[in-house]
Amino acid sequence: GEQVEQRPPHLSVREGDSAIIICTYTDSATAYFSWYKQEAGAGLQLLMSVLSNVDRKEEQGLTVLLNKKDKRLSLNLTAAHPGDSAVYFCAVSHDSGYNKLTFGKGTVLLVSP
Amino acid sequence: GPKVLQIPSHQIIDMGQMVTLNCDPVSNHLYFYWYKQILGQQMEFLVNFYNGKVMEKSKLFKDQFSVERPDGSYFTLKIQPTALEDSAVYFCASSRLGGNQDTQYFGPGTRLLVL
Numbered sequence: 615g616e617q618v619e620q621r622p623p624h625l626s627v628r629e630g631d632s633a634i635i636i637c638t639y640t641d642s643a644t645a646y647f648s649w650y651k652q653e654a655g656a657g658l659q660l661l662m663s664v665l666s667n668v669d670r671k672e673e674q675g676l677t678v679l680l681n682k683k684d685k686r687l688s689l690n691l692t693a694a695h696p697g698d699s700a701v702y703f704c705a706v707s708h709d710s711g712y713n714k715l716t717f718g719k720g721t722v723l724l725v726s727p
Numbered sequence: 728g729p730k731v732l733q734i735p736s737h738q739i740i741d742m743g744q745m746v747t748l749n750c751d752p753v754s755n756h757l758y759f760y761w762y763k764q765i766l767g768q769q770m771e772f773l774v775n776f777y778n779g780k781v782m783e784k785s786k787l788f789k790d791q792f793s794v795e796r797p798d799g800s801y802f803t804l805k806i807q808p809t810a811l812e813d814s815a816v817y818f819c820a821s822s823r824l825g826g827n828q829d830t831q832y833f834g835p836g837t838r839l840l841v842l
Contacts, residue, residue: 618769646827657731657818657833665828703770707827712782713758715831717770 616641620704620718627725633691635721637704640685645709647680649689652701652720661689661702694725729753733819733834734801741842745807748837750819752802759802760820760831761794763787770818776802777825814841 617640627633635649648663662678664671671678677690687706691698701722705715732751740746752759761773774784776794791810796802802821806813816838820831 650833655835657835658820659728660830660832663828663830709827712775712777712825713760713822713827713829713831714772714775714783714785715762716772717762719767719769 616644616706616708616716618704618706618716618718620721622721623719624722625724627694627723629695629725629727630693631725633694633698633723633725635689635702635704635723637687637706637718638685639687639706639716641708642682642685643708643710644685644706646707647678647687648705648715649676649678650703650705652703654700658703691723694723696725696727699723699725729756729832731819731821731832731834733817733837735837736835737838737840739840739842740809742811743808745805746809746839748804748806748817748819748839749801750803750821750834752819752821753823753832756821756823756832758782758822758825758829759794759796760822761804762818762820763815764818764836765815773804773817775825782825809839809841811841814839 620637645666649661650658679688704718734749759776764770816836818836819834822829
């Protein structure tokens with residue numbers, strides 16, 4: 615089955631720096647890619663999602679890059695601020711099936727002032 | 728945004744007992760999901776549910792697990808009997824439709840500890 619690796623597990627940056635999180639996946643049939651943010655005590659909040667025909671998407675200080683050849687998905691938080699401190703998860707799913715998400719292990723991001 | 732609620736937030740029970748985890752999904756959503764996350768590991772899909780039926784389940788969804796949503800009330804995950812390895816955080820999610828582009832909205836999780 616699908617395997618998703620996410621790195622780094624922990625990331626510490628200063629306010630204003632960029633933070634990059636990377637996921638790799640194994641199944642070339644993967645069609646839908648998303649990033650979630652989880653703050654303490656809260657559910658997962660969808661940040662951004664892309665289909666497999668999209669290489670790059672930018673929204674509100676976030677950039678998602680998809681490299682299908684290398685089966686790599688990345689999330690770049692440009693100019694991070696302390697409010698971005700949270701756990702970030704990538705999740706992927708296939709065209710077939712019933713919207714079953716396969717998650718990475720998560721990245722704990724700490725943005726210090 | 729839309730909110731999914733989960734009750735209780737924490738549950739401690741003795742091995743062999745039954746436990747029911749409750750999920751209050753987004754009101755107009757039709758598809759419901761459970762995911763399991765053991766401490767330090769990935770969140771893993773358990774089951775999805777639509778129109779009163781399980782549509783897909785993973786190998787983690789053991790025979791001791793069952794799901795239902797009677798009369799549009801809570802979407803529940805029941806474990807009977809519980810085992811030590813069931814200790815985990817269980818996340819409920821719901822989506823309006825069941826396509827792969829339909830956003831799943833997640834609850835905050837129920838932390839289950841089986842002693």
